[in-house]
Amino acid sequence: MPDTSQNDGVIVRRANGVLFATLNIPATRNALAPEVVAALAAAVEQAESDPEVRALVLRGAGGIFSAGGNVGNFQARLQARLQADASQDDPVATRNRQFGYFMERLSVLPVPVIAAVDGAAMGGGMGLACAADIVLATRDARFALSETTLGIIAAQIAPFVVQRLGAVATRRLGLTGERVSGQPAVALGLVDQLAEDSAELDALIAEWLTRIGRCGPQANRVFKTLVGRCGQEPVAPLLDEASRLFAQCMRREGAEGVAAFREKRDVSWVARFDADTVRAAQAVA
Template identity: 65%
Template sequence: MADLAHILLRRQHDVLFATLNRPDTRNALAPEMVVELADIVHVAESDDKVRALVLRGAGGFFCAGGNVVNFQVRLSAQDSNDDPIAARNRDFGRFMQRLAALPIPLIAVVEGGAMGGGMGLACAADLVLATQDARFALSETSLGIIPAQIAPFVVARVGQRAALRLGLFGERLSGEDAQALGLVDELAADTAHLDALLAQWLTRLCACAPGANRALKPLLRRCGHESDDTLLDDAAQQFAACMRHEGAEGIAAFREKRPAAWRQAFGTADVHA
């Protein structure tokens, strides 16, 4: 992977920590940042040792969504074959699909705000942790545009009625409101408590076998989208594969009353560089 200019990336106990690092723009999703995020997603997809991906923002702000300056540039772009605005927008949707389909847990850690596309990133996550003073909004319609490519992920996270209210009225959610809607899983009083909370969740995560988690997340995503027979036939094969791999260690550790080989504890120093 090439050197990253817009994201700080580090690896701790086989967890990837990706910090959006353009605080001057409140970590807005410039095209270059999305390209780097896609590179990180590729690493997480292809490296079986990676156990989770944690997304957060530098400077006390998660992500302000799309970069308005880039929107203006797109208005003046010309292409004889395709609409460049639609093409770039759809490219972001493909990235969102890959992000949501990651076979490993995706954790969003939100401080300050998650606006527009930033809220979309949070909605694609499996676990969202936030400070109580964090704010969430689908802010696109106030700019005369729509949350086009993040819409399915917002609806999947909070439901259609809530998504309609947020999008049509531009409502800003507090951390407490976002938790009540199911967008946020757990709140922290401040950044120090947020780091401690993240360390607790990562410790829980790393009590679970990494291979089993990589098998389980795609399986759960298939539920409700294909026949039970097909799903359960495949699940039986995956169960057998797990049993012959990590299952042997997990059962032995249980019988011997010892931690499994994959267990790893996180402290606050591990989660915040």
């Protein structure tokens, strides 16, 4: 049985070096309340700090990925703003920015992140998916930047949606509240691969985790971090640093990888997954 913890509606299980974080708050359709975001942040911290963790899988229970922000709390936040001293920081802005800090950490997590979307991924839920490296979804999963239909904006997720979809597609979705699913979501670059249903989604997750399991865990961490620096730093010094990182990898996992290739055998770090393992890791009592 995978190692399990549950905190504020997020079930975290570890299996074969992979963390599975499953949102399980049916009353709010897996809304991203502050305590839920804090629990997700704890899972991200665990994945970042533990060198044995090889990937993070995000999913929602009950046929819903996440309805996004907790609309039920919006009125309370507005009331807090009305009561705030003009000399104080705006509490609504402060709360909103806290979600952005989490999104920043998720987007730079050095291990592969898979978002497995079954059902609705609205607003912040769509933002979670866009911050992932790989997005898998059932054919009937629905994505939307729905904030403007409430008269608000997709503030903290906007950079991550633009990074995945580009500005043109992000404007189209955000300015219309359009819902996309199936092949149109793939065409937009929002989804990498579709499954027919939840059971097939389990198999698809296992397939992608097995691919990740063929890669050196530390090499993946170094490569993802390097890619995140591309376009942010001058090329020549970045390539200087990349050469040093290459040499470090060659002396570590690279020695085993080259030896396994020459000897026509599996590398020592290989990990394989099946649908049953994935299903057990995401099960809700």
